[in-house]
Amino acid sequence: MTPAQTTRRHVLVAIALVWALVCGGLGWATRSAIQLDSFEAREDQRRTDEVRMERALARMEAEIAPVLYPERARPYMHFRSYYIATEARYRSDSSDASRDILVASPLKDYRGPDWILLHFQVSETEGWSSPQLSSEARFALPAGGIPAPVRPREAAPENWFAALQERYTAPMLEQVLMETLIHSGEVEGLSAAGPRPDAAPDAESGVRTAAAESARRAERLLQMQREIHPASTCEPELVAMENLEAGSGQVLYNRETGACVQVYAPLMTPVWLDLTQDGEPMLALVRSASVETSKNCTLQGVLIDWPKLARELTEQVRDIFPEVRLKPLLPSEMAASATVRGRLHTIPAKLVAARSPPVETWGLSSGLIGGLAVAWGATLLALVAITYGATKYLTLAERRMQFVAAVTHELRTPLTSFQLYSDLLAEMPQESAEKRRHYAGILRAEAARLARLVENVLSYSRVEETAPNLRLAPTDPSNILEAAAAATAEPCQKAGKELVIENHCPRETRIETDSQFVVQILTNLVENACKYSADASDRRIWLSAAPGPGGSITFEVDDAGFGVAPKDRRAIFEPFRRGTSEQGRRAGGVGLGLSLSRYWAQSLGGVLQLKRSSRNGAHYSCFSLTLPSAPRQC
Structure with missing residues (x-):
């Protein structure tokens, strides 16, 4: 391989390395820019989805909060068909008439949203009751026995009341409320009620053990609700006991019968109840109300038609999320979903909406496309210019070498002729005139050839100048x-x-x-x-x-x-x-x-x-x- 070929190879290798390094670095930068742009696009999309989610949640909360918050704080005495009014007075002498007058509960003629099925209360001493239903309602067909396709149309409040009696007792409902409070994360250091490790009960102590266990559950549940909703009211003991159906046999007569005692009726807690055979949960608002001097508590609640409420809420946000549903959050899921995306504050449910389609990798912003186009264009233009300049310089260098070689070769011939014929003329005898003229003609021709060569070179040198x-x-x-x-x-x-x-x-x-x-x-x-x-x-x-x-x-x-x-x-x-x-x-x-x-x-x-x-x-x-x-x- 000649030195010129070696030089050309080295120059081409150097140019290739420059191309590889520059294009590789710019390619890496382009990939990083595309990833960053895609990340920003996904973040923008996520923020947009979050804003849409917040709008949907706010709309749902605005729909149900005006109904559910008053229900959660409903006075405890409304859950009896007739209750004693504490402020009643005789017109004649303005004396206390509370014990002689019963007031009908406003729930007897309740007219609310059609997704509120009924109000109820239950205790171990008095059993189940509802101010909206008669005593015969307990004999109705439970709603769980009605086929699911026709249940929304055929199931009446009596059927749902019968389902409550069939599926839950007061202790079972207490357990559901307690588990919900524990898993909601609002109380700490408490666990579900369970039997104490006492000695094995015999037949004589069974009744006493059950009563003591019920009292412990009531006390524990009351403590939990006090931590969350510490508010209470003070009413005459007998009035409070009567209105709560707490049971006269459990009264602690440490005070006069007309003395004012604390009545604890906190805000209701949303819980999920299993009332059907198909496993579809029903929503209820439940609380444990109790009198300070009573060992037991009364559970009060509102049963809500969850499928109907879910349909109404999702219809409210169809313009925001065409594909959306509400998923109940069971007690075991509440702690993990405390900060989950789409959780409602009023009820334990989560809004599940179809996310926006993911951003395509090559769905780049116009600004990035323009910037990359300019960067690549300028870089490639610079590389092409460098390559062109290097190759032109290399070609020019090779041409100069060829020119030098050609001129040297062309000069050697006339110079050799000059040297040869000059020597011949110097050694030639004087009488050889014919040969002298012949050699002189050759010298003249070589001189003309040399003159043309020099003239061509000089002419070319003047081409770029003048x-x-x-x-x-x-x-x-x-x-x-x-x-x-x-x-x-x-x-x-x-x-x-x-x-x-x-x-x-x-x-x-x-x-x-x-x-x-x-x-x-x-x-x-x-x-x-x-x-x-x-x-x-x-x-x-x-x-x-x-x-x-x-x-x-x-x-x-x-x-x-x-x-x-x-x-x-x-x-x-x-x-x-x-x-x-x-x-x-x-x-x-x-x-x-x-x-x-x-x-x-x-x-x-x-x-x-x-x-x-x-x-x-x-x-x-x-x-x-x-x-x-x-x-x-x-």
Whole structure:
């Protein structure tokens, strides 16, 4: 491998490394930018979903809060069909008439939302009751026995009341309320009630054990509710006991019967009850109300038709979430879902809505696309410019090396001839006049060749600095052909070529140009034809002139050689470039003739090009010079 090839390989490897490093780094930055943009898009989407979720929850809360909050705080005495009014007075003497007057509960004629089924209360001493139902309601068919498809239409409050009696006792409902309070995280350090590790009960102590256990549960439940809702009211003991149905047998007579005692009736807690065979839970608001002097408690509550309430709430937010449902949060799920997305505050349920479709990886923002396009465009443009500059510099360096080699080679021949024939002339006898003239002619020819070489090099060096000094004058194409024939007569004779002149221009044809430059161009073309068609069997070279379009004149130089390879049609007009054929390599020269000729042609306002020959089997051997009739000086 030559040093030039090694240098080219090193330069190309360095360029490839630069491309790899820059594109790799920019690719990594692009990937990071895309990931960041996707993350920001997902965050924007999440924030949008959160805002939509908050709107939906606020709308649902606004729908149910005005109904449920008054129900949670409903006075305890309303759960009896008739209760004792503590502030009643006789009109005659304004004495206390509370023990003689019963007031009908406002719940007897309750008119509320259709998803509130009934109000109830239950205790171990008095059992189940509802101010909205008669005593025969307990004999109705439980709602759980009604088939699910027709249950919303057929089940009446009596059926749901019967289902409550069938499924739950007072201790069981206490247990549900206690578990809900514990798992809600609002109380700490308490656990569900259970039997104490006493000795095994016998038949005589069974009743006492059950009563004591009930009292312990009531006390524990009361303690839990006091931690959450510490409010209480003070009412006469007998009135409170009667209104709560707490049972007279459990009264602690530590005070006078008319003494004021504390009645604890906290806010109700939402709980889930299992009242059907298909496992669909029903919502209820339940609390444990008790009198300070009683060992037992009374459970009061409101039963809610959860399927109907859920449908009404979801319909309220269909415009926000087309696909949405409400999922009950059971006691075991409450602690884990304390801060869960979509949880309602009023009831233990979670709003489950279909999320927005995930952001596509390539769903990039317009700003990022524009920024990446500019970054990649600028980077690729810079890399292309660097690559182009490096390759052009490398090519120029190679051409300079080729130029130096070619000039050195071209100079060696005339200098060697000078040295040889000078020595011969110095040693030749005086009487050999004929040989002297022959050697002097050879020296003159080599001097002319050396002068042309130097002139070409100097002309090329002036190309980039100054424009040629044109001397435009009207002339006849025949004069140009004759001058070119005279200038190329000796090269044609040495190459054994016959120059055929053809003038197809009318006699009166005139053009305004610099004849010297035109003759120089044609001379270069004819000399090239002599060199590159040396092996052609047809020894003719055609130099012709013919009228062209728009009053122009076209000069052509054609030969019978194999012409220029198609791949070299453009390269041969570049400086220091010659054809890649074997004939081109053997012809010699520095590769400046065609480059200078095209430059001079352009300076004259003309065009020099290579085309297929009509005489030579369509080979690329015909050079055409087209000049305007009156060019502008460039």
